[in-house]
Amino acid sequence: MFRALPVIALRTFESSARHLSFKLAAEELAVTPGAVSHQVRTLEEWLGVALFDRLPRGVRLTPKGEKLFHSLHSALADLAQVTSSLREVPVAGRLTVTTASSFAALWLVPRLDRFYARHPEVNLRLDTSTATIDLQQDASVDVAIRYGGGPYPDLYSPGSMVETFGVYGAPGRVDEWMAHAAPSLISVHWNKSTLYRDSWRAWCDAAGKDWLPTLALREYAEEMYALQAAIAGQGLVMASSILVADTEQRGLLKAARPDMQIAGGTYTVLCVPGRERHPPVQAFFDWLRGEWDAAAP
DSSP states (O other), rough: OOTOOOOOHHHHHHHHHTOOOOOHHHHTSSSSSHHHHHHHHHHHHHSSSSOEETTTEEEEEEEEHHHHHHHHEEEEEEHHHHHHHHSSOOEEEEEEEEEEHHHIIIIIGGHHHHHHHHTTEEEEEEEEOOOOOOOOOHHHHHEEEEEEEEOOOOOOEEEEEEEEEEEEETTHHHHHHSSSOOSSHHHHHHHOOOHHHHHHHHHHHHTTOTTTTTTTTEEEESSHHHHHHHHSSSEEEETTTTSSSSHHTTTEESSOOOTEEEEEEEEEEOOOOHHHHHHHHHHHHHHHHHHHHOOOO
């Protein structure tokens, strides 16, 4: 059944499809780009279908190429997991997680010591670049934590975290500002998003405050900068319950109205189907669930 499978060509195709580059695949496999091109062409002839569209600058997968890549990559990931588990000397697991810089700085990094304590064998690399990453194509990334509930029909998710929005200020000033008027309002602005402005409007309406037309609204591109401004006593900040949790627990910020929370968004954890069985990914997901349970009210 398996005798006729062109194993070398399939391995070469997987690397080429993952990188979308014959040159990078050649570097990974320690062969020449010509050898990679030959193996891919051999596989295409064996299958009788085109797997790549050859472009002036690079290649892209055809629909049939994408179908083969997704199946082949998952199978190779499973094979790598099994062979690693059979080795007498365990190999330290590598795990790459991509997420937004504010989520990394304000929620994930402060908790990673507990992950390392449980899984010292895992070498976690944190990627906070703003470049768009396609998990189906970029196999160098194991897990993505994205802001938004999806849907993500082609990806696996072990769960998500739902936030609310509230208003916070420096503990020594927040009661004074609530009784009178805050010197300024602090917010976040992402490109064309109105999420934080809408949350400020909804919160002021619910609190019976007519602050927006009269008080300065100071906006930052990242939540961590907005929180630092509030900690410094520069005003009241609209903040995510997830991102402000550690700062509030350490007594650096205090909720202006703990009883008043505005519906927010969702942080969704994702990986390519099949990758959740890879031991470092499985360990990370199990640890995340424990953190979520511990933070639940």
